[in-house]
Amino acid sequence: MRFDFEQGPIRPPSESRSLLLRFTRNCPWNRCAFCPVYKGQAFSRRSLAEIKADIDTVRAIVDDVKALSWSMGEGGAVSEAVLQRILTDSTKSGTYRHVAVWLYHGDGTVFLQDANNPVLRTKDFVEALRYLKERVPGITRVTSYGRSATLARKSLEELREMREAGLDRVHIGLESGSDTVLKFMDKGATAAQHIEAGIKVKEAGMTLSEYVMPGLGGAQWSREHALETARVLEAIDPHFIRLRTLRVPPNTPLWEHLQSGAFQTLSDDDVVREIRLMIENLHSLHSTLTSDHMRNLLENLEGTFPHDKPKLLDIIDQYLALSDDDRILYRLGRYGGALRCVDDLPAYRPRLARARRELEQETGKPIDALIDELGGQYL
Ligand code: SF4
Known part of the structure; x- marks a missing residue:
């Protein structure tokens, strides 16, 4: 169900502007109680040969698209006319279209999908990254998801090698800084591992995003979740904190906990109060907070610490000051x-x-x- 308000501020999602590649398949942990992704799908590492073959395919498509552009008198640029020609050609594969759209946007960003590419042997991961940067022209940034437990196990030297090979940015699912919550959710990482991994990623020179899940402590651990998450974020001081409010997906362990009464969700208003408590307790970091998801009630809850902290609290208070009906x-x-x-x-x-x-x-x-x-x- 979605309202159809003409000229509303929400636009339909556009196709990814990043080039999406996979060095692994699915999630090696595959256990977090709230996670609907990859459930029942076996994890596997892709071989270096497979990864290189994918990269070669991307390179061949890039060359082909550019040749088409020259033949159309567009001078090698992926203009709207070139893109239209490709998107209306039913013989072109989904991969071909994806690469063409990526070239059209021209951002040059690459996203390594699935949950934990750094779990590859460092030697293989580094070789794959180097090959990607050598073979595909115009890459401006490579981002990967990574799990704290894996990243904490890697040495700083290994993380530096990844950085030098071209890994610019890592997204970690912190979810919570509370060991009680992390254990209940079977996250497979402790607060100490989150801190160790986050600090190392930054020391290696990569940009770090930590995903925080408001509401994950439920009614029983909301306060601990807010305070401990603030403590862990303070210790890491990541470049970005991204909010992803909990929604309990059906057919997950957390859904069963909800049915049995072992877990109780917070009301939307209490989630907002919980975020307020977390922000109140962020004193010395320099992170940028983003709220870029429809799961979050306040999408404008964005700003950089410490300067924007009062503004962030004001945004929350503006909501909490509304009448019950509003x-x-x-x-x-x-x-x-x-x-x-x-x-x-x-x-x-x-x-x-x-x-x-x-x-x-x-x-x-x-x-x-x-x-x-x-x-x-x-x-
Ligand atoms: S580590 Fe991430 S992808 Fe894997 S089960 Fe947990 S939340 Fe899901």
Whole structure:
């Protein structure tokens, strides 16, 4: 369910601007209680030969697209006309189109997908990265997901080798700094490993993003989750902190804990209060906080510490100061895809109030249940 408000601020997602490659398949841990990704899919390392063959394919497509551009009088540039020609040619594969779109955007960014590419033998990972940079022209940045348990095991020398071979940025799923929460969620990493991995990645010269999951402590550990996550973030001082609010996916261990009563989720308002507590306790870091996901209630909760801390707290307080009715309308509008921030609410209030009445009448369900259903679509 998604509202169709013309000229709303939410635009449909565009195709990835990054070149997406895989050095591994799926997740080697595959156990986190809240994670719906890769469930039941076996992890494997891709061989160096396979990775190199993929890179050679990308290079061949790049050459082919450029040759097409020259033949169309576009001087080797991947213009809109060149892209159109490729996208309307039914003989071109999905990979070919993906590379063409990447060249068209021209950002030069590469994203190594799946959960933990650094789990490859360092020698192989480094060789794959070098080969990528040598064979594919115009790469400006290479990013990979990585698990703290793996990165903490690697020596600083190994991480420096990865950096020198071309790995610029690492995204780590911190989720929580609380050992109680990490253990309950079977995250496979401790707070100490998170700190060790984060510090090493930075020392090796890479840009570090830590993903934090507000709400993951549930009702029982919310305070500990907020305070311990703040403590771990302070110790790491990552370049970016990215918020991904918990939604409990069906058919996960956490869903079963929810059904049995072993875990209780927080209300949206309590999640906002939890984020406030975490931010309040961030004193000395220099990270940039981003809230770039529809799972987050306040998408404008973005800024760089320490300068923007008062602004971030103000954004939260602006939401918490809304009347009960307005907070309901805001949540309805946010998860319905119409709103990004509280300032968007006045323009949509009459339509949201009408939508609320109609939804309640049509379904007979309480508004909180309807809003939960809306929010559940962003897993
Ligand atoms: S490490 Fe990441 S991808 Fe793997 S199970 Fe946990 S959350 Fe999912």
